[in-house]
Structure formats: C-alpha cells, structure tokens
Amino acid sequence: MFRIFIIEDDAKISSMLKAHVEKYGYEAAVLEDFDRVVERFESFQPHLVLLDVNLPKFDGFYWCRQIRHVSTCPVLFISARDSEMDQVMALENGADDYITKPFAYEVVMAKIRSSLRRAYGSYSGRQEERKVEEPGGLTLYPERFILSSAGASVELTQKESMLIEALMNRAGRVVSRNRLLDLLWEDHHFVDDNTLNVYMTRLRKKLKELDMEERIETVRGAGYVLRTMGEETP
Structure with a gap:
C-alpha cells in the first residue's frame, strides 16, 4: 500500500486530503508537529508527499530541500500562491509538480496516481531506493x-x-x-x-x-x- 504524507497547516484542507487519499486505498498521515518534519518523514517513510508552501517557521521550499537530502520520492506542492516564480522555485527546490488552490480533490488524486506510476510503476525506469x-x-x-x-x-x-x-x-x-x-x-x-x-x-x-x-x-x-x-x- 502506498503511503502519502500530508504537510499542510490548514486543518480543514489536510483532513479533506487525508479522507480522499484513504478513500482511494492509500495510507495517509498528516504532519502535526512542524518542528519535526524530516524526523516524522523518516518515521513514516512515505512514497509521496503533498506539501504546502506557507508553513510555520520554514516554508515548503525549505522542507522540500531537506526531504531531498534523504529521499527521491515524488513531492507535489499544493499552494494558494499561484505566481510563475513560486512554481519555478518549487521545481528548482526538488518538487515534481505544483497544484494551486483552490483545487479539485479529484485533480489532486489524478496527479498523485500519475506521480506514483512514474516513480514506482513497471515503466518507471527505477526501483524504489534501497535503504x-x-x-x-x-x-x-x-x-x-x-x-x-x-x-x-x-x-x-x-x-x-x-x-x-x-x-x-x-x-x-x-x-x-x-x-x-x-x-x-x-x-x-x-x-x-x-x-x-x-x-x-x-x-x-x-x-x-x-x-x-x-x-x-x-x-x-x-x-x-x-x-x-x-x-x-x-
């Protein structure tokens, strides 16, 4: 079962994302302690991350870089910031895709499925990283x-x-x-x-x-x- 890690400080949005992810048969976890992002990431070992830009203390660009130190799993940004520069920064900091708010949950799920196929499917060209x-x-x-x-x-x-x-x-x-x-x-x-x-x-x-x-x-x-x-x- 694929594991999806949700890093979003809006409780309503994170709760809805978790419900949709689980509805499609994935395991989901929502980050609650923003002082322990990477530690919680390593504990959960997700196959994909949904990551907001505006977060307490450090922004999503920072956390994407930290995640890239320990994992190559897909990272999808979800953010109300819709400028081209924000999207460029996300991609240059290691993201795989960028979804702007407000979004349709079915679109998010489609992008999750697509990213998982590219990363772990039979035609992905790579195997899950050994650790x-x-x-x-x-x-x-x-x-x-x-x-x-x-x-x-x-x-x-x-x-x-x-x-x-x-x-x-x-x-x-x-x-x-x-x-x-x-x-x-x-x-x-x-x-x-x-x-x-x-x-x-x-x-x-x-x-x-x-x-x-x-x-x-x-x-x-x-x-x-x-x-x-x-x-x-x-």
Whole structure:
C-alpha cells in the first residue's frame, strides 16, 4: 500500500486530503508537529508527499530541500500562491509538480496516481531506493552515500558508506578487521594496516555530526562494533 504524507497547516484542507487519499486505498498521515518534519518523514517513510508552501517557521521550499537530502520520492506542492516564480522555485527546490488552490480533490488524486506510476510503476525506469536501517535510529541510503538520523543527515564517501553498512547489518555484534578489509579492498594484504583506522576515524567524525560518535566501539584484537542504543559498553 502506498503511503502519502500530508504537510499542510490548514486543518480543514489536510483532513479533506487525508479522507480522499484513504478513500482511494492509500495510507495517509498528516504532519502535526512542524518542528519535526524530516524526523516524522523518516518515521513514516512515505512514497509521496503533498506539501504546502506557507508553513510555520520554514516554508515548503525549505522542507522540500531537506526531504531531498534523504529521499527521491515524488513531492507535489499544493499552494494558494499561484505566481510563475513560486512554481519555478518549487521545481528548482526538488518538487515534481505544483497544484494551486483552490483545487479539485479529484485533480489532486489524478496527479498523485500519475506521480506514483512514474516513480514506482513497471515503466518507471527505477526501483524504489534501497535503504539500510538499524534499531538505534540510523538510516543509510547506500546509492547516494547519505547517512541520516532524527532529521539530520551527512554525506559519506563510498568507502565510509560501505563501512557503516557492514556495521549496521551486524549492529551489536563485532565485525572483524579482516572482514572489513576484505569488503573495502580486493587484496587487503597490500593495504597499510593503519588505513582502516583512518577511514574509521573519518566515519566517527561524520557520526559526531549526528550526535552518535560513541556508537562505534573498537574491540581490541577483534574489530569494531556498532553499539545499539541503550546497550552498555562492557
């Protein structure tokens, strides 16, 4: 079932949109806390977003850019602002379409169905983006080398992405140095032993930007472990 995320501060409009979306068999969620837009987005993991321009604190253009850091799902703007410049700004900030208010709900549904077909249909030319999640709140988008948590995200290098994915896939368990070396380099026997330490230091710096620097622990003589949230260090 496709999930539709509605970011609209007019309670009447958001309620009507939700009712129409659910009427057509989709799952819908309405944002209620405008301080946690990306966090709620990542929790719900929608296939499509309906996004207003005029919102509390930050406008829809800003939030569209933030969503684009963590997802390529279709974003449809719905707004009473009908100038050409607003529509241009929406598209240049990552939107897929722009619907002006007042609108016919059937037109909105038609655009939703069309966008979902283009994004996820058999002729879309792409598959749904792969992501790796772990219970501690980290989400990795390996195809784009993006690591995110609680609404914040950082860009990784390819090898940093490979390292954190290996640790996330075995969260709470030690991943040996040899296993990581085999993963990153075809013949690690010609790689300086300190090289892995350098990459791990860089990865920890990226995690520090997400307030998760302490998640990776070095297990002397064994390898590294991504500690799960709440897990005590032995």
